[in-house]
Amino acid sequence: MKKIAAAYIRVSTHMQEELSPDAQLRCIRDWGNVHGYYIPDEYIFIDNGISGRKAKKRHDFLRMIGLAKTKPASPFEAILLWKFNRFARNQEESIVYKSMLRKKCNVDVISTTQQTTKDIYGDLIERIIEWTDEFYSIQLGEDVFRGMTENALRGNFQASPAFGYKVExxxxxxxxxDQANIVRMIFNLYANTRMGFYEIARHLNRLGYKTKKGGAFEARAIRYIIQNPIYKGYLRWNYANGTTHVVNDESEWIIVKSPLVPIIVSEELWDRANERLKNEYRPKNGKPVTKHRHWLSGLVKCSSCGASLSTSVQYRHDRTYINFQCYKYLKGKCIVSHGISEKKLVPLVLNVLKEDMSKSYIECERIEKVVENQQDILDVQLKRLATRETRIKEAYLNGIDSLAEYKANKEDIQKEREFLLQQSQNHSDEENKSSDLPGKIRGVYDILISDQCSKDEKQAAIRSIVKKIVFDKENKTLDFYYYIKED
Structure with a gap:
């Protein structure tokens, strides 16, 4: 009787002597047939073009590990590999995952080309193989980084071309x-007018200009173009271990003038634009102009595009001014301004709450306490049962299980399916209840007007009953969307 196994296949991001996914699978299946393993198609996991240094980036690997941890038992007894370095090139992660699979899940990890014995000497050989693979991976990464850094220092171009350029x-x-003309317009507008990133993005979008990928311009794209020295003929290379040039106090860069880069804007224009950026985004009085969290943050929506109104704070003459504006409008994607100050918005919100808490009936949405929808959970569970049913049928057809075993397993699955359907019936939807909502609104209102409550407490209070608030600036109205959580 053959044992069920999974096959894990990985092809790296860099060039090396390794087999293609099809060739790896062929080797694994040939070895499995000889050694008594059967590999169903649903247990073939492939990560193509992904490095083995970090497991979190390998989606099929994580999916395979998740299945192996299935209770009460893993659906497969072993994971077959072409070589151990397909499993991982990080020895620490390799040891953790192999130990968990072998000791907790009773799932062996087997290389079909690097056989080891089932004793301490076999474990030692496997560790040596893992250490050698990790050393090779680290050395390769250092060689590539060293080569790219040297290439940057020589002024050679080595990345995807920026907006305004292409490689021929x-x-x-x-x-x-045509792209270069847009870049020149951006620099001229920023250096010679008072237009900011948001205004420039909206201006370009109104003119119908598109980014390299065909999308609308955003404020961050304008800022990136302004800061990129390539437009004055310089190449920039991130150099984590050097101290050549600091950008935004976060990343260190090599910046070198290159004769290989054609110039789009003059150095004088580039410097003027970046001098303005430096002056305007410098913290004032130790207080940076940045987003400020408010108890209404994330709740108020634009009636035009549905985006949240973001919060900004300004400091003038030792006074603080808080304003709300549509997030997409600030990025140049929404054409309708929904700007409003905190001094105007908060009284509007409190007035609506005050009116609603005196009503006898309020339209609201009923939200269950659990995060996931019950029907979604049921669908996933039923799908898993269907997969198990297919698997036991394959086991019977391939001679792995007897007819009696197949019937018993199928009977267990049917009982579990009936139980799930009965549980689902018990969670049938009820009618919305809003009779106690006015009382809850009154309690929230008291918290919002209290000077003793922090903004975090106020935000938690209003979020307990309000799903969103839609602000229509033109009509000066607020539409509240209430909800009640199931007790």
Whole structure:
């Protein structure tokens, strides 16, 4: 009787001597047939073009581990690999996952080309193989980084071309004139007018200009273009271990003038634009102009596009001014301004709450206490049962289980399916209840007007009954969407 196994296949991001996914699977299946393993198609896991240094980036690997941890028992008895380095190139992660699989899940990890014995000497050989693989991976990464850094210091172009450029075979980096004209417009507007990133983005979008990917311009894209020295003929390379140039006090860069980069804007224009950026975004009086959390943050929505109104704070003459504005409008994607000050918005919100807490009936949405929808949970559980049913049928057809075993397993699955359906019936929807909502609104209102409650306490209070508030600036109205959680 053959044992069920999974096959894990990985092809790396860098060039090396390794087999293709099809070739790896063929080797694994040939070895499995000889050694008594059967590999169903649903247990073939492939991570293509992904490094083995970090497991969190390998989605099929994590899916395979999740299935192996299934209770009460894993659906497969072993994981077959072409080589151990397909499982991981990080020895620490490799040891953790192998130990968990072998000791807690009773799932062995087997290389079909690097056989080891089932004793302490076999474990030692496997550790040596893992250490050698990790050393190779680290050394390769250092060699690639060293080569790219040296390439940057020589002024050679080595990345995807920025907006305004393209790479042509035999010519290298060349200017895309229509994009370059947009770049020149951005620098001129920022250096010679009082327009900010948001206004420039909206201006470009109104003119119908598109980014390299065909999307609308955003404020952050304008800022990135302003800060990129490539437009004045310089190349920038991130250099984590050096101290050549600091950008935003976060990342260190190598910046070198390169004769290989055609110039789009003059150095004088680039410097003027960046001098303005530096002055405007410098913290004032130790208080940076940044987003400020408010108890209404994330709740108030734009009636035009549905985006949240973001919060900003300004400090003038030792006074604080808080304003709300549509997030997408600030990014240049929404054309309708929904700007309103905190001094105007808060009284509007409190007035609506005060009116609603005196009503006898309020339309609201009923939300269950659990995060997931009960029907979604049921669908997933029934799907898993269907998969198990298919698997036991395959086991019977392939001679792994006897007819009696197949019937017993199928009977267990049917009982579990009936139990799930009965549980689902008990969670049938009820009618919305809003009779106690006015009382809850009154309690929230008392918290919001209290000087003793923090903004965190106020935010928690209003979020306990309000799903969202839609602000229509033109009509000066607020639409509240209440909800009640199931007790």
């Amino acid at each position: 075979k035999g010519l290298g980096l060349v200017i895309v004139e």
